[in-house]
Amino acid sequence: MLSLTRPVVPVRKGFVLPLFLSWSGQFCAVSLFIVWQLGLETSAEDFASPVAAEVSTKTTEVAVPLRLDYPLLQQLLVAELFTQPGVSRELLSDPSACSEIVLSEPVLSPRDTQLEVLADLRAKIGVGANGACATLLSWEGRIGVAGIPETMSNGTSLGFVPEHVWLLSSTGVPVSNDRLLQLAQSSVRSMFSQFTVDLAPQLQSVKTLLPEALPRHSRGQIQALLDTLRLGDLRVTPESLETDILFVVDAASEPLQAELALSNAELARWEERWQLMDSVLVLAVKHYAAATQLQVLRDALLDVLIESRYRLRDALVEAPDAEGDAVRAWFLQSWQALAPVIRRIGLEQPGQEPLLLFSVVASTDALAALDELGPSIGLDISADGLRRLARMINGDAGDALLQYSDEVDPELRSLLEGSLEAASPPSAWRLDFSLFSKAMAATPDSLNSWAPKREDLPEYLPQVAALLEASASTAMAKKNLDPAYEELFRRLVLTTAWQESCWRHYVVSDDRKLVPLRSGTGDVGLMQINERVWRGFYSQQQLRWDIGYNSIAGAEVLLDYLLKYAIRKGEHKQPGGAVNLARASYSAYNGGPSKISRYRSSKASAYGKKVDAAFWEKYQQVAAGDELAVSRCLGGDLSGPAVASRSSSQQTRAPRGGTASQAPEYFTLQLGAFSAEESAASFIATNALAAKARVQRRSKGDTGQYLVIYGSYATRAQADQDKERLAKFQPWVRRFGDL
Template identity: 60%
Template structure:
């Protein structure tokens, strides 16, 4: 962006200000994004009639540019009010006897014009013979309004001065013709000689177009560039609005019907969405590093995580030749970054805010571009994404734009800082060597265990121990208040139950032990989504280290608990403190925006079902019945895993592996069966099993669990007076 400005003719030399050449590529970014994404749409007039070189069917596209007044003020100060105290001398008296200085400018709008108000300090005198005779010392305010106008054949912005006025220290208008006449010429120059020339940027976009318009000829691309211009300036209450317009020809070839992608096309599509995700990560890290405000850094991180959840859902759809399921995701993701980038622009001193201005404009343009049909034939190509990365970061952008499964230190730091805590470096690189030998042995066993039904009595207490340890460690590292520790422990146990039935490994069809994985990329004990949390966690360890997966899931949960559920007061809603668990899981399952899904009347049927299932499990865990998790693995354990003694585990393991039992009697009521057990003094051995056959209910008295028929027959000898019957358990 090139700024042309001149001081009043009385200045003896043209003062030079910092060059804006380094900012010149940023408008190209804005236009690059706009043009790259134009297949999603823009405000267009299909009936527009344009020049012959563009063809009768060409469309005019308008991209909105919004300049916030605080940002304009920063630009004004950086360019025009560069003296001490944000001041500018508007009267240059060769004798040195008179000075008029404006300072502390403010911008606003009134009647569709831009108004500049500034403090004014005047000292008027008459000089001669080396001396000055003072006539007037006055302090107050001066205002000037300007009409926005397009200049330079549609390639630049400017302002036409209109009315100038004076205000006293109480902001009441005053009349002082002498003072006004002395100051007015210099003040008008502030508006009239400020030119924002966009020609270099409008021309430079031509180098980018071939990468995003593969179906247009070079002649068509060059014709498009020639039509780029600024139009429709308007000063609104909060912003100075403009439009960058251009015309574009639809592609000559008719659109093909949607069809399944070939294997090669699918590979290119997958590369493209991975680059889109990488570009968002690159942008978030870049702007997070540009601000010192933690609130903005948090907002950038939230936008990235939320976009990742939407990407997870978008990738479930199968792409076709005519529809890209991640297009809307990419556009929406950029829109969510707009508020944070605006704030960063206002925060930056000097020229830096100009570097963000074009990106703000680009993201503001996305909603308009989303309306243009696919007939333009633009392509969000991998090459185009790499070019944009270089525009944002510089020449290193292409190298940084990669889709890696490694932990990204910058993302980790953003994640850790979001809670205001600084965990030790080992906190997210959990190693079994950090734990006592017995605990390391337990983790090692679980890391090679795809449990069967007969394993549950031994397996589940070990998993419970692991989950409780993860909850305790993460709660301590993240500074969770003690009063929430029990609730958080129950959350971790319940989430693992809901997500995986406490499994990390399963046996595949080819009899190999593999990590439990969902169709959307969730993996392991806590079903941590690899796409959502790419860069935050080691992907390999999420798959092959149950301890690491447990800690990662607990860390995500505590983030949602502290930063979202507690800070946003979910426990103050009807239902009280347990709402924190329900809200945190809604976010864990659906993303930060789904925090209140569990209590929303507008939630989807799927969301309602998932949250209801979680709540049912949570209540069982909170009541000390976490071993009810065995039910989803074919078991029937109950109670607390901690309270289960080694002897009880052995008994339950025997029951789980048993195939036969001994039936002593059958009754029509449960009371009769229990009375029989008491009469025969079988309280320690017998149990009652209810069965229904042909609509008839019976209550069986059973004794023992045996892996073979021979064992059952041998055991039944002690009950020879009861007509004992050997029964197969799977037949009951």
């Protein structure tokens, strides 16, 4: 796994900073030991300045230990030497086809101070004449080769010098066959001496990135550093083949004095920088998710991205200054979390170039190591540096993919929707909209333009409750939730909306404009969906201006946390039982996936404990049927359920109306026809039509259709007025009697 070992003592002259580069299969994780001569007084770095005076005349050799795990070396060996069918290599070329020596299925491992390769050997020696062969020797067993790894003369490649060759029986017993060994030995030595691992292209990518990240070093200092970069001696250990990346570096230039605050131009560059950082992470997640069909690895990539987005949300709360950059630290930590998942994906893709990941992982780990040196090094992950990383991930297409957009990204959306297998919708929570009094009904557009006053609450709150319940039903229709948890999930959605917004989506601004409810960290609307965390997964425009869309988004996120985290991690098995699932899901909703157990953790922050305690108090009121207690945070004093009591028979029905309750001569608007009842209910919830829309089942041959009908009008003229307002649905004016 990729890990940056952080020193627990100050960096001083001659101190070694460890950062490990290990390979597993096709992967690498870097380990960088930087020996740095620091005799300068450290001070805060200038955030924006690209130039500083050169003050150092001393140099220090930097040793960067590089560990190549044996599965990687074996894969490289196979890719380079065993390219014939069956992972084999023919050593003897006989025009008469009477003789052959074939090696296959090599296994590479350490042997004291050498590397050892064992391979299956099939040998046949014969003579031929006039198209006939006389076999003199036929043998099958194994052959072993041991030798010394070496650094090649070019300083950027690794090689192998065979020193000893031996034979084994198929059971592993040493065999003495001088004739066969003599025939095989010279060709085996020649073959394995051709094995090289060329790291020059990958080292060049690190060389290319460093000038972008060290703006305070002069061009001469940077060039001197790059000119000395080479590989050191090789060492065989039980775990890996180790070497050092060596280079000589000048001591850091004197940092400039910090500015008191960033200018507007600097703030704009800073914002562009963090947006590019987020875009680079998104690019990596999408690129590597497309390289695997294993859902567990795609889930892991998604988890890293979502968790990193929560940390970005927190990092952006504080304005940047010249003494530190929390966003830069966030970016480096995110890559450290992402790299192990990428390496595992590489193991599932044996056809990929084995060293493909070295460039980007080595580069980001090098940046992390430089960051450890503190402000005096002048590390700056520039926009050009980020674009260079994007090219390492996805070639020249990387630049074009670094778009920071508010729109839905189909690839990210697919990752989210595919994180759990969709199943048939549960039957227990399909809201019956006919339970709501038509006297309380408002037009659906009213919820999308309503900042409720105290006197509005008796009318407003039941409609929001209906919307939230419909959203919960819609979310459950897409996921496989155990019916035992359906009631818990409904309460979770209602309570979360209470905790986050007091069931409000809109408020009136100081200049008396209707605006979406928004927090200082970018959370918006009824469910307070964070726009930065869920960028690309949901439309930010719709999150702001469509209460129904916002409601469904929040329900989807909550259900994902309930299924993927709370249930899978067994939170219901902790003291407290099944209700822990709601508490855990909300902790993750508020703080990110890593906070799933915050509600029960003694190490939780005071803020986290306060938030979770407030949620739990509200949840218990919702569970007791006092949903209208939400009114108290809006200045009201209502109590009791937000909707009429739901009998079990009512709970199993989707929003539905019947013509028996309507005069046949009255008119209604048909907004759609669906083959599945849950699809009709989802349409109503998604478009915030709960107040006046219903589902009407109509028989059609041996099957049925589910019509979404809207309103009841005594005259066609009245129906036509709403028809014009609802034109985007292409409504059809119909008589109830015709249905």
